Amino acid sequence: MTLTIAREGSVAVVTIDNPPVNALSQALRQALVGAVVELDADAAVGAVVLICAGRTFIAGADVSEFDKPPQPPHLPDVVACIENAKKPWIAAIHGSALGGGLEVALGCAYRVAVPTASLGLPEVKLGIIPGAGGTVRLPRLIGPAAAVDLVTGGSPVGGKKAEGLGLIDAVIDGDLRAGALAFAGSLAGKPLPQPISSRAVPAVEPDFWESVEKAVAAKAKREVAPLRALASVRKASETGFSGAMAFERETFLELRSSEQAAALRHVFFAERAAPRPPELAGITPRDIRSAAVIGGGTMGAGIAAALRDAGLPVVLIERDAAAVERGLDNVRAIYEGSAKRGRMTQALADERMAGVDGSDDYGLIADTDLVIEAVFEDIAVKRAVFEKLSAVCRPDAVLATNTSYLDPNAISGGVSHPERFLGLHFFSPAHIMKLLEIVPTAVTAPEVLATGFALARQLGKIPVRAGICDGFIGNRILKVTRAQAERLLLSGATPSAVDAAMRTFGLPMGPFEAQDLGGLDIAAFQRKAARERGETPFAPVADRLCAIERFGQKSGGGWYDYQPGDRAPKPSEAVAAIIAEEAAGRSQRAWDEASIADAIVLPMVNEATRILEERVALRAADIDLVKIHGYGFPRWRGGPMHYAEARGLAEVAAVLDRLSAEGLAEPPCDGLRRAAEAGSFSVLAGR
Ligand code: T1G
Numbered sequence: 001m002t003l004t005i006a007r008e009g010s011v012a013v014v015t016i017d018n019p020p021v022n023a024l025s026q027a028l029r030q031a032l033v034g035a036v037v038e039l040d041a042d043a044a045v046g047a048v049v050l051i052c053a054g055r056t057f058i059a060g061a062d063v064s065e066f067d068k069p070p071q072p073p074h075l076p077d078v079v080a081c082i083e084n085a086k087k088p089w090i091a092a093i094h095g096s097a098l099g100g101g102l103e104v105a106l107g108c109a110y111r112v113a114v115p116t117a118s119l120g121l122p123e124v125k126l127g128i129i130p131g132a133g134g135t136v137r138l139p140r141l142i143g144p145a146a147a148v149d150l151v152t153g154g155s156p157v158g159g160k161k162a163e164g165l166g167l168i169d170a171v172i173d174g175d176l177r178a179g180a181l182a183f184a185g186s187l188a189g190k191p192l193p194q195p196i197s198s199r200a201v202p203a204v205e206p207d208f209w210e211s212v213e214k215a216v217a218a219k220a221k222r223e224v225a226p227l228r229a230l231a232s233v234r235k236a237s238e239t240g241f242s243g244a245m246a247f248e249r250e251t252f253l254e255l256r257s258s259e260q261a262a263a264l265r266h267v268f269f270a271e272r273a274a275p276r277p278p279e280l281a282g283i284t285p286r287d288i289r290s291a292a293v294i295g296g297g298t299m300g301a302g303i304a305a306a307l308r309d310a311g312l313p314v315v316l317i318e319r320d321a322a323a324v325e326r327g328l329d330n331v332r333a334i335y336e337g338s339a340k341r342g343r344m345t346q347a348l349a350d351e352r353m354a355g356v357d358g359s360d361d362y363g364l365i366a367d368t369d370l371v372i373e374a375v376f377e378d379i380a381v382k383r384a385v386f387e388k389l390s391a392v393c394r395p396d397a398v399l400a401t402n403t404s405y406l407d408p409n410a411i412s413g414g415v416s417h418p419e420r421f422l423g424l425h426f427f428s429p430a431h432i433m434k435l436l437e438i439v440p441t442a443v444t445a446p447e448v449l450a451t452g453f454a455l456a457r458q459l460g461k462i463p464v465r466a467g468i469c470d471g472f473i474g475n476r477i478l479k480v481t482r483a484q485a486e487r488l489l490l491s492g493a494t495p496s497a498v499d500a501a502m503r504t505f506g507l508p509m510g511p512f513e514a515q516d517l518g519g520l521d522i523a524a525f526q527r528k529a530a531r532e533r534g535e536t537p538f539a540p541v542a543d544r545l546c547a548i549e550r551f552g553q554k555s556g557g558g559w560y561d562y563q564p565g566d567r568a569p570k571p572s573e574a575v576a577a578i579i580a581e582e583a584a585g586r587s588q589r590a591w592d593e594a595s596i597a598d599a600i601v602l603p604m605v606n607e608a609t610r611i612l613e614e615r616v617a618l619r620a621a622d623i624d625l626v627k628i629h630g631y632g633f634p635r636w637r638g639g640p641m642h643y644a645e646a647r648g649l650a651e652v653a654a655v656l657d658r659l660s661a662e663g664l665a666e667p668p669c670d671g672l673r674r675a676a677e678a679g680s681f682s683v684l685a686g687r
Contacts, residue, residue, distance in 0.1 A: 003031035005038065010046035011184045012039050012087075013177070021059035022052045024100045026071040029078045032104070040086045047184040048089045050082075050108060051177055056095025057117070058104055063126065066256055066265060075100050075132035076249060079107035083195050088187060092180035093117045093168070098156065103132040106141065109193055111168040112183050113159040114176050119167055120156025123252075124225040126268060127261030127636060131252030133197070135232035136244045140199040142166050144208065144237050151233055152216045152226040201237040209234050222506055223636045224260055259646055263638030267628060270621035270639075274464060275457045279618070283446045285454035286398060292317055292365040293372050294385050296327015296358070299402055300374035302430030305334045307372075308352045309431060310458045315365050316358045324358040331356050334431060362392045370455065372424055374402040377525075382411045390416035398451050400424040404475060405526055407468055409441045419445040422452055425472060427630045435630035437466040437473060462629045467616035470530065473608075473623060474630045476616075477640075480607040482523065483538040484600050485511040487664055489579050490540070492588035493596060495559045496571050501596035506634030511600070512559035513569055516552035520545055520559075540582045545575065589662070602656050603665045605644040606672055612684050613671040620645075620681040641681055649676035 001018040014035050016022050039045050052058060061075060073081075082089050082104065091097070091105035093113035098120050105111045105119070113119065121134045129135060130151065138147035142165045150157070162168045172179030213230060220226035228251050236244040255261055292315040293304045304314045308331075316331065318324040335349035344352075357364070365371060371393060373385050382401060389399055399421045401411050408423040415421045423439030436459070438452040449465070456463035466472035471479055485498050499510025515523070524546040527537040545551075545558060552558030553567055560569030591599075608623045617623045624639020637643045644652045652668075653676040659665035668676070675681045 001025060001027050001031070003028065003035060005035060007045070008181055009185075010044060010188075011049060011181055012042070012045045012047075013049045013051060013181070014039075014089075015051050015053055016058065017053035019054055021056050021096075022054060022101070023059055023062040023064075024075060024078075024104070025062045025065065029073050029075060032078050033073050033081050036081045036085045045087055047187055048085070048087050049092050049177070049180045049184055050089055050104070051092040051180060052094070054095075057091070057093040057097040058101030059096050060099030060101050060122070061131070063265060063268060066126075066261070070253070075103065076245060079103055079132050080197075082107040083109075083197060088184075088192055090180055090184050090187075092172070092176050093119065093159075094176050096120075096156065098122055099130065099134070100132050103130060103134045103137070106133060106137040106196055109195075110170075110183070110187075112170045112172050112176075112180050113162060113168045115159040115171055115173065117159045117162070118156035119159075119162045120154065121151050122154040122156070124152060124154040124223070124229050125264065127223070127225050127258060127264040128255040129225055129229040129232055129248065129252050131249060131256070133245060133248070135229060135248050136236040136241060137196045139201045139233055139236050140196050143202045144204050144233060145212075147233050148212050148216070148230060151229045152220075154226075197241045204237065222634070224258065225255055228255060260636045263636055263642055263646065266621070266638045266642045267624065267635050270625055271462055274462050274622070274625055275453055277453065277465060277618070279465075280446065280450045280453060283450040285447060285450040286369070286396065288312065288369045288398070288451065288455055288458065290368045291315075291370045291372065292368045293374055294318075294389070295373065295375035296323065296330055297374065297376075298330065299426060299428060299430055301327060301330030301334060302428060302432075303372055303374055303402065303426055304331050304356055305352070305431035306426070306459050306461075308355050310460070312355075312458075314356045315368065316356055317362060317365065318358065318360055320360050324360055328356065328358040334429075362388050365389075366392050367394060368397060370398045370400065370451075372400045372402055374426075377403060377406060379406055379410055382406065383414050386411065386421075387414045390414065396420060398422070398448055400452070402426055405471060405529070408439050409468060412441050412443075418443050420448050422448055423466075423468075423472075424452060424455070425466070427474075433630065434460070434462045435474070435626060436461040436463045437626070437630075438463050439466050439468060439472055441468070462625050464622045464626050465618060466626075467614065469611075469614070469616050471526075473611055473617050474626045476611065477604055477607050477623075477627065478631065479523075479526075479537065480603050481511055481600060482515070482542070484603045484665065486539055486541055488591060488596060488599055490583040490586050491591075491662075491664060492583075493591040494571070494579075495575065496569075497591060497593075498596055498600070499569075501591075501593040502600060504593050505597045505601065506637055508632040515542070516558040516560055516562075516569060519552050519554055521551045541575070541579055544578050544582070550575075587662070598655050599659055599664055601640060601643070602652055602659070605640050605652060606656060606666060606669055608640055609672040609675065609681070609684070610669050612681060613669070620684075645680060649679060649681075652676065 004015045006013045088109035090110040091108040096118045121130050123130050146165050159171045163171050216226050216230050232248045235247045291307045291312045293300045294317045296318045307314045316327050318327045335353050338344045339346045339349040395417045412418045412421040422444045425437035427433035427435050436456045440449045453463045495512040499513050502510040530537050550557045561572040611617045620641040624641050627633035628635045656668045660667040
């Protein structure tokens with residue numbers, strides 16, 4: 001880490017260089033205090049520009065220090081030191097001024113930024129609240145309402161929006177350093193602005209805090225930090241500066257050691273590590289500058305949109321002209337929907353759509369860098385596609401299958417240069433869901449696997465390498481979850497009780513609501529294939545529902561009944577009767593929400609541990625990312641593996657033993673027992 005001071009006439013330029021994101025380490029905090037003292041003492045200095053080297057302004061406190069006791073100088077004191085400096089400091093912002101980075105900027109007398117800068121207080125996404133005056137200075141600078149949005153939502157704003165809010169004093173077009181120096185020069189002879197800490201907070205409407213609290217609570221659900229952040233902004237609006245700072249700091253220190261903060265930090269680092277797995281270090285991926293998708297159905301259209309959103313030109317191939325039109329209509333519907341919902345302008349939607357060419361002529365993709373197949377889940381259909389691609393595409397073109405359940409080794413059988421083939425398993429809707437399971441075959445070349453990870457980075461997705469088995473990582477665990485959910489029904493629980501318990505646990509919806517939404521027929525198709533392989537999937541009730549074509553919302557009834565035009569699930573007497581028949585003779589027991597959650601989540605952990613033991617997943621954290629980004633597992637619990645470690649693996653094994661004794665779950669696998677003895681999954685695989 002370096003902090004250097006240069007002098008440009010009467011303006012001193014303080015440059016921070018602490019790669020990779022200029023995080024506020026203890027050494028950097030110390031150096032900033034030293035710079036204030038040095039420049040206050042230099043009579044030749046009339047103003048100070050604070051700027052950062054590298055790709056971004058200060059991106060926040062150093063999250064890797066959060067597990068250690070805070071070391072002085074503490075950030076609130078550093079910010080106060082800058083605010084009380086005798087010379088005006090001007091924060092010159094590019095990249096991201098986040099968390100402590102924005103708090104340092106709020107201690108400066110002025111803030112300028114390039115239009116592409118992003119400024120925010122994302123602390124609630126780490127389960128904490130700003131800890132260096134963010135909740136106290138912000139309402140004084142931009143008013144309580146705007147401050148509440150920034151602090152409780154955690155999302156950044158761009159340079160122009162920041163200027164409109166009054167968060168920055170000027171947007172600098174062109175060279176930031178030169179623009180900041182010119183801004184500093186324009187201050188000559190002007191009185192210093194009132195320090196933000198001594199400004200009053202603008203008054204709010206009488207019912208402001210009550211109404212905003214309802215809105216924040218509804219969005220936060222069981223996450224603790226957003227409401228605590230709101231309380232700190234309210235305190236700042238109703239108390240003097242020092243009292244509000246003490247309240248904020250006390251809240252910050254309490255939350256930083258909370259379970260939710262530990263879980264969210266775990267996810268933060270896992271997400272950042274995912275696109276660059278250590279096993280691919282030093283391997284150069286192939287360039288992807290053009291792409292094609294074979295198949296314009298729901299998945300194919302979503303994948304095409306995801307590729308377009310990353311700026312890649314896309315050719316959408318279908319079997320004939322009519323299917324091509326249907327495929328293009330599917331992509332068009334995605335962009336029209338985004339424009340209608342205000343997610344993008346109509347002009348951008350049109351530009352994205354203009355970059356999609358539809359055709360039934362494979363010859364169009366003879367020079368395409370990447371081709372992703374997303375046709376019907378049938379091995380013969382897929383192999384026929386890859387035989388055509390092998391004949392038409394460049395030998396170095398990366399060929400990928402989006403299969404969910406088929407074996408990529410089997411699909412690649414007819415592919416020429418099979419080392420350039422792999423599985424890229426997208427999750428529907430493919431242009432929204434972040435997870436991308438990357439599935440190498442036995443012969444996929446390392447640089448092709450690295451290309452899959454580079455593509456994920458290009459698409460802004462979370463990549464996880466998955467080994468080949470039925471369902472890879474996520475869907476294999478999902479099968480266990482669905483079987484467990486049915487087991488509960490046969491021992492006294494109801495679909496509504498199970499779904500309610502899993503929503504309380506933090507899932508966006510329960511297993512039965514989810515099946516009704518996605519359609520029961522899809523899993524029935526997989527169970528049929530499994531039975532043809534000699535497996536015995538457990539789904540006595542689902543099988544009977546499919547036999548009478550109760551496929552869920554799409555057929556007017558599944559696990560629940562639905563009134564025409566109403567998607568609200570209603571408990572079904574017909575389903576209850578089938579459950580009663582299937583449960584006959586089985587022991588029944590009382591279920592409360594906690595025991596339901598145990599009977600669903602802990603078997604999930606057990607199967608995940610098998611996946612880890614078999615090296616289908618390389619790291620426990622990868623499984624957490626799969627469940628969070630593919631299946632809605634609450635990120636504030638860190639994912640199933642982090643949740644299990646935080647709860648205690650010995651307890652997890654003991655509960656599974658008890659459930660197993662009642663015939664309600666598999667016993668802990670050997671790997672889970674070994675991990676329980678060691679107290680961590682690291683005994684099984686990489687972290
Ligand atoms: N601390 C430590 N390391 C960090 C970091 C941070 N705040 N942010 C990123 N990194 C590492 C990351 O692990 C990765 O490491 C590398 O930098 C590149 O990250 C007191 C208490 C800034 C938008 O929450 O949002 O301030 O894998 O791949 O895509 O009130 O990083 O290379 O070894 O994400 O260009 C608040 C979190 C902290 C910002 C850049 N700040 N970071 O994205 O790079 S709490 C944040 C980000 C706080 C105060 C409170 C993004 C980014 P490696 P990357 P990127």
